[in-house]
Amino acid sequence: MTEPLIRTTNLTQNFGSVLALDGLDIEIPPGITGLVGANGAGKTTLLKIVLGLLAPTSGEVSVLGTLVSENPIGIRERIGYMPEDRCLPLDQTAADFVGYAAELAGIPSSESRRRSSETLFLVGLHEERFRYIGDFSTGMQQRVKLAQAIVHDPELVLLDEPASGLDPKGREQMLELIIRFGEFGINVVISSHILEDIEATCEWVVMLDGGKLIRSAPLEPPAEGDEVSVEVFGDPLSLISALADLGVEATADGPIVRVTSDEGQAFEVVRDALAASGSSVRRLGVSLSSLEDLFLEEAGNQYD
Amino acid sequence: MTEGTHLSEPSPDAVIVDRGYRKYEGLRTGPRGTMLAIIKDGFRRVTGLRRKARRKVLPWFLIILALTTMVILVGIHWATSNTPADLVELPKNGEYFDIISIVALLFSALAIPELLVPDRAQGTLNVYFSRPLTVDRYLSAKALAIVTVLMAFYLVPQFLFHLGLAAVSDEGFLSYLAGNLDVLWKVPAVALVYVAVHGAVASTIAAFLPRVGAAAGVFLGSMLIFNLIAAFFQEATNFPGARYASLFAFEQHPRVVRDWVFGIDTVNYLPTRAGFEPVVSLAVAAVLVAIATIAVRWQYKRSA
Numbered sequence: 020m021t022e023p024l025i026r027t028t029n030l031t032q033n034f035g036s037v038l039a040l041d042g043l044d045i046e047i048p049p050g051i052t053g054l055v056g057a058n059g060a061g062k063t064t065l066l067k068i069v070l071g072l073l074a075p076t077s078g079e080v081s082v083l084g085t086l087v088s089e090n091p092i093g094i095r096e097r098i099g100y101m102p103e104d105r106c107l108p109l110d111q112t113a114a115d116f117v118g119y120a121a122e123l124a125g126i127p128s129s130e131s132r133r134r135s136s137e138t139l140f141l142v143g144l145h146e147e148r149f150r151y152i153g154d155f156s157t158g159m160q161q162r163v164k165l166a167q168a169i170v171h172d173p174e175l176v177l178l179d180e181p182a183s184g185l186d187p188k189g190r191e192q193m194l195e196l197i198i199r200f201g202e203f204g205i206n207v208v209i210s211s212h213i214l215e216d217i218e219a220t221c222e223w224v225v226m227l228d229g230g231k232l233i234r235s236a237p238l239e240p241p242a243e244g245d246e247v248s249v250e251v252f253g254d255p256l257s258l259i260s261a262l263a264d265l266g267v268e269a270t271a272d273g274p275i276v277r278v279t280s281d282e283g284q285a286f287e288v289v290r291d292a293l294a295a296s297g298s299s300v301r302r303l304g305v306s307l308s309s310l311e312d313l314f315l316e317e318a319g320n321q322y323d
Numbered sequence: 324m325t326e327g328t329h330l331s332e333p334s335p336d337a338v339i340v341d342r343g344y345r346k347y348e349g350l351r352t353g354p355r356g357t358m359l360a361i362i363k364d365g366f367r368r369v370t371g372l373r374r375k376a377r378r379k380v381l382p383w384f385l386i387i388l389a390l391t392t393m394v395i396l397v398g399i400h401w402a403t404s405n406t407p408a409d410l411v412e413l414p415k416n417g418e419y420f421d422i423i424s425i426v427a428l429l430f431s432a433l434a435i436p437e438l439l440v441p442d443r444a445q446g447t448l449n450v451y452f453s454r455p456l457t458v459d460r461y462l463s464a465k466a467l468a469i470v471t472v473l474m475a476f477y478l479v480p481q482f483l484f485h486l487g488l489a490a491v492s493d494e495g496f497l498s499y500l501a502g503n504l505d506v507l508w509k510v511p512a513v514a515l516v517y518v519a520v521h522g523a524v525a526s527t528i529a530a531f532l533p534r535v536g537a538a539a540g541v542f543l544g545s546m547l548i549f550n551l552i553a554a555f556f557q558e559a560t561n562f563p564g565a566r567y568a569s570l571f572a573f574e575q576h577p578r579v580v581r582d583w584v585f586g587i588d589t590v591n592y593l594p595t596r597a598g599f600e601p602v603v604s605l606a607v608a609a610v611l612v613a614i615a616t617i618a619v620r621w622q623y624k625r626s627a
Contacts, residue, residue: 070453072627092455096351100453106446110374122360123454125351134347141344151375167450172347203344 022084024049024175024206025069030078032064032230039064041230042078047208051201053217053238054210055314056227062210063103065227066177069208070100083174096124099168103179103210107160109153113139116152117166124171131170138166142196158189165196175206182216194220214314226314233314247285249293250275250302261296262288274301357456358464365468368441369434385430386476392422393480397487404491416506417513417585419484423477424517424577428546430476431518435525436538438468439619444533448627458627462620469522477514485510509584517577519608521546523615524573530619546574553593566597573611576604 023046032040040061054062067073069082071091080087085094108116118135122128139148142162147155152163161181168176181197182190197220200207211217217224218238226234251258255276262269262278267288269278278285278292293300352359366372370386371379396414403411414421442448451461485506492499524545529538549571556568572593579592583601594604 072452092457095453095455098453100450102446102449102453104446104449106449108441108445108447110378110441112373115373119360119364120450120454122352123357123451123456125353125356125455126347127350127352127356128360128363130347130349134345137345169344171454199344205344 021048023047024052024083025208026081027065028079030065030068030080031076032061032068032073033076039230040068040075043227043230043232045225045232045235047225047235048223049206050222051197051207051209051220052223052225053221054208054225054227055212055214055217057212059229060227061230062227063179064230066100066179066208066210069177070098071095096171097174099171099173099176099205101164101168101176101178101181103183107152107163109151111152112149113144113152113155113163113166114148117148117163117170120167121170126171134170134172135166138170139163141169141199142166143192157184158186158192161185161189161193162196165193169200169205173205175208176200178207178209180211180213181209182211182213190216246277246279246305247289248275248277248302248304249289249300251293251298252301253298255298257296258292258298261292261298264295265292267292354455354460357454358460358467361461361464362468362471365438365465366472369437369468369472381433382430385426385433389423389426389430389476389480390483392426393419393484393487396422397484397491400488401491404493415488416481416485416510417581417587418589419481420513420517420578420581421589423480427473427476427517428521428543428574431473431521431525432539432542433535434472434476435469435522436529436532436535436542438465438472439526439529440532440535440538443626448623452627458620458623462623466522466526469526470518473518473522474511474514477517478511481510481514513577513581513584516580516605516608519612520573520577523608523611527615527618530622549573550575550593557593557597566599569593569597569599570603570607573607576607579604580608 025045025047027043027045030040030043030045031038043065054065056062064073068075068080069087071087071094074088082094083097087094111119114132114135117138118128118131121131121134126134136145136148139145142165144159144162144166147159152160155163161184165178165181168178178197182193185193194216197207197209201222207220209217209220221238224234224236224238225232249258251274255271255274258276259269259271262276265288267278267280269276271277278289280288289303368374370382396419400413403413442451452458485500485503489496489499489503494502525538525542528542528545529535532538532541550573553568553570553572556562556565575592575594578589579594579599579601581587582589582592582595583604594607595601
């Protein structure tokens, strides 16, 4: 692996008696990474430690090759942050706010105005940049939050629930923008509990549960076509028996039968077994191994 | 197409260019630039610049009111310039504080909560503290913004008043200025005490309340109520040590200092009646600033 973007060593964070992060050892490579976990898993705590806003109880974090504890202020010049919570001044125009956010990161005033305009163009708010943020829709406000996170040209952007509160179209547009950041050479860490968003955008996934690391690995595209789920009317035993006659192993989960074929011919096998058993099909489709399945499986293993 | 009009043929090499994202390679201003940005933003916020029209009404009404009182006073000086000095005693720079300080008290009630409350209430601190900005640096910049704005509110009308008095003076413009050079230090010194007392009380209140209007109301109410309580304990009770209650007449301490600095005797203020020297009023101002610094810093450190 190349030099990790973020590396944590035995990172622990306590809030009184609550253990928010429990000895995390993570290495996140450059690119777009998803930080996954249920509410209270420790995602936002981890982001705040990466930003240097929170000093960990024990352990270390290095970001972009720099130990955060050694230079928590300096590191923030190189990081952008999009908070999940509301963070916009409703009585300011988008252009003024994003420009001010750039100035706070040390960009000179005149250049800040220019970059504000360019960044709002990039997120699709160029025409609306002189409107007051309070007059914006939720989707437009999310775009302003995104614009302020990248206006100072960070090397890494931390996005906390970027698609929160968006309608399906707005969500899709937001994810497209995030994918473009990767094309611009900006590293991205997306914290989300919407696993479909992570699947759609990320190359790497870090899963947290109860402050513990349960997985940090590349996000493989879901296997397609080699597993078929079929739901039949009535008892599925005759179908399972027919599948066994064809030399194919199947598992039943109530009325749903899952069939896996090593030769990638699951559909053909199921068709033949259905014909042989005379079963009536209620539903038939590809069985995908989603990130959600993976998360539930890994989280389950954690407590076994 | 009319004859003689020539449109160029589209070039086969023409392409639509995606402006994409521009990296920033220039200099960064560092902490000083960041603090300057906060002060500039504070000035704009207080005066309602780049905000909706209704946000400009109150501050500009008070600014115009302050300037109008100054113009009226200069006019009275001009109208009575031929009247013997022993027949009419008109207010000069020291006495003018009685008028300007009332308008400034209202302006402080508006400006200080406006500088402190919205960043917390609207959640923008989440964005600001993700920049290379510490809580102490942020609060220092806000304190500088408060002092700059309020000092300007006192000094600009006083400066114009001084020029006006010089212009209508029998002595002649330059002779009047040369004969009253002490005003150049007395006015800023007294203004600073007013700003310290009003600023400290208003900042402490604004740091703990979530609404600008509520903070303004509590500030004005507290200045009045502390005066009443101090007067009650001093005048109507025989408690041992009741004289110390006069120290809580916060609104009167700058006036005591004003009388002391300008050598004038307007009203017998509560601290004076209780036998305290003017230097005690200065000490009260210093203690209020110290308490405000500790309380505001604690509140922001807690919530950052």
